[in-house]
Amino acid sequence: MSTSEIASQGASESDRAAFRAGPVDEESRLRLADGGLDYRRVAVDGDDYAAWLQSAARGFQDGERSPEQVAASRERSGYRRVTGVYDPQAPMAEAPVATIASWIAELSVPGGAVIPSCAISSVTVAPTHRRRGVARAMLEGELRATRDAGVPVAMLTVSESPLYGRYGFAPAAAAAAWKIETKRAAWIGPRPDGRVDFIPRDRVRQLMPVLHERIRHRTAGEIDIAASFWDLFAGTNPAAERTGEKRAIQYTDASGEVRGAAVYAVRENEADFTKGTVSVHYLVAETDDAYAALWRFLLELDLVAEVDAENLAVDERLLWMIADQRAAKITVRDHQYVRILDVVAALETRRFGASDRLVLDVSDPLGIAAGRYLLETAADGTGRVRRVDDGEQVDAVLLTLGIAELSATYLGGVSVATLAAAGRVTVHDTAGGAASTSSEAVATASRVLGWHTAPRLSIWY
Numbered sequence: 001m002s003t004s005e006i007a008s009q010g011a012s013e014s015d016r017a018a019f020r021a022g023p024v025d026e027e028s029r030l031r032l033a034d035g036g037l038d039y040r041r042v043a044v045d046g047d048d049y050a051a052w053l054q055s056a057a058r059g060f061q062d063g064e065r066s067p068e069q070v071a072a073s074r075e076r077s078g079y080r081r082v083t084g085v086y087d088p089q090a091p092m093a094e095a096p097v098a099t100i101a102s103w104i105a106e107l108s109v110p111g112g113a114v115i116p117s118c119a120i121s122s123v124t125v126a127p128t129h130r131r132r133g134v135a136r137a138m139l140e141g142e143l144r145a146t147r148d149a150g151v152p153v154a155m156l157t158v159s160e161s162p163l164y165g166r167y168g169f170a171p172a173a174a175a176a177a178w179k180i181e182t183k184r185a186a187w188i189g190p191r192p193d194g195r196v197d198f199i200p201r202d203r204v205r206q207l208m209p210v211l212h213e214r215i216r217h218r219t220a221g222e223i224d225i226a227a228s229f230w231d232l233f234a235g236t237n238p239a240a241e242r243t244g245e246k247r248a249i250q251y252t253d254a255s256g257e258v259r260g261a262a263v264y265a266v267r268e269n270e271a272d273f274t275k276g277t278v279s280v281h282y283l284v285a286e287t288d289d290a291y292a293a294l295w296r297f298l299l300e301l302d303l304v305a306e307v308d309a310e311n312l313a314v315d316e317r318l319l320w321m322i323a324d325q326r327a328a329k330i331t332v333r334d335h336q337y338v339r340i341l342d343v344v345a346a347l348e349t350r351r352f353g354a355s356d357r358l359v360l361d362v363s364d365p366l367g368i369a370a371g372r373y374l375l376e377t378a379a380d381g382t383g384r385v386r387r388v389d390d391g392e393q394v395d396a397v398l399l400t401l402g403i404a405e406l407s408a409t410y411l412g413g414v415s416v417a418t419l420a421a422a423g424r425v426t427v428h429d430t431a432g433g434a435a436s437t438s439s440e441a442v443a444t445a446s447r448v449l450g451w452h453t454a455p456r457l458s459i460w461y
């Protein structure tokens with residue numbers, strides 16, 4: 001597939017299906033076989049799936065899944081490519097000693113386009129088999145399989161931060177967790193004309209994906225969200241626990257169109273009945289009015305002292321809708337990790353912050369995306385990328401950086417200036433002459449690769 005086709009098509013159902021059914025990476029299969037381990041794909045509708053799911057749950061120190069939970073997972077996991085590593089010598093040889101799952105999703109990038117991106121999840125290695133390179137073999141294998149499928153980007157959310165930089169991943173969209181003291185917050189935002197109403201959980205289950213589908217391209221970092229996640233938020237998965245706690249609301253604008261929805265739960269404070277805590281499980285708003293109306297509703301609930309929400313943007317506009325910004329305790333952490341596999345396809349899909357030229361000298365620990373590239377951006381934000389030939393002199397600002405650092409900038413979540421000051425990238429005034437660095441060169445690179453809004457991913461996967 002050519003770069004422009006990738007950019008215009010997103011991820012087709014046939015590409016997704018081919019990836020799901022594709023083989024495991026041969027290099028990793030041979031490496032694991034050398035250690036007596038069998039690396040193979042697992043059919044979600046086959047006999048091996050239940051044991052795979054139990055191993056993945058154990059890997060995350062979770063309890064055993066009930067037969068209902070296994071059935072519910074099987075029913076909702078058809079979109080995943082599921083792989084296990086098996087030890088034929090183990091007493092429970094049918095249970096994999098390592099697990100990984102992945103699927104082709106669409107990642108929204110700066111400027112409103114989406115790019116096919118391989119989402120990687122369920123990475124576990126049994127404590128009996130840890131620290132002998134099994135995770136490395138699976139991660140490298142999945143990245144090579146992704147590249148071989150012509151998918152230009154990979155992504156994941158992580159349980160532990162230090163694991164994935166070695167494979168070229170970097171945090172590209174941070175997430176903010178909020179704890180809002182409602183008594184101090186005092187709403188000063190808009191008070192739209194529409195109405196907020198309670199709705200049944202199965203109604204919000206239908207509504208949220210429709211609304212999210214309309215808006216996901218607006219925010220870099222978002223992905224198309226699989227059905228199982230909506231069941232989780234809405235509490236409509238038959239195997240879910242404590243679903244009765246979930247309350248669902250919708251916002252209907254003055255013309256009668258539903259523009260937003262939210263699911264939340266209230267936890268009672270037994271010591272003081274007036275001080276309950278609200279957890280916002282998911283809030284989706286198609287319009288500014290829907291956003292304001294839903295948040296105002298949540299912050300003004302009676303018998304509630306605190307509202308908690310996770311995976312918000314680091315530039316969340318809610319901060320400017322409350323009278324006392326210190327009412328919100330905000331914790332920011334790394335969230336959506338990105339790994340560019342095809343520099344040309346990845347960069348040509350996003351839009352850029354300024355019109356200029358940059359030479360990118362990219363190194364890659366896995367050798368997949370290494371090379372010297374010329375990026376030329378236009379006034380409309382589009383960019384063209386080509387490889388620079390050996391010995392070719394180009395008069396443009398030069399960035400020398402690893403693929404992880406380029407991936408960190410991909411969604412506009414960190415500036416080149418910050419990465420340069422942190423010693424993570426080197427900027428030179430020109431790729432063609434002597435090595436010198438001016439503040440203008442750093443500013444140019446920052447403007448080109450920057451974006452005016454922060455990226456955000458609203459789920460953990």
Ligand SMILES: CC(C)(COP(=O)(O)OP(=O)(O)OC[C@H]1O[C@@H](n2cnc3c(N)ncnc32)[C@H](O)[C@@H]1OP(=O)(O)O)[C@@H](O)C(=O)NCCC(=O)NCCS
Pocket residue numbers: 059060122123124125126129130131132133134135136137157158159160162163166
């Ligand atoms: C994290 C986990 C997958 C690592 O599996 P593993 O097979 O022991 O890892 P490997 O032996 O392949 O190690 C690969 C590299 O990661 C490093 N590494 C492994 N676990 C690490 C940890 N917890 N913290 C920091 N580095 C770690 C190793 O030192 C090694 O580095 P190197 O190859 O650059 O020398 C495994 O311990 C596990 O399943 N943990 C619980 C579940 C979990 O956290 N999964 C991650 C989901 S995001």
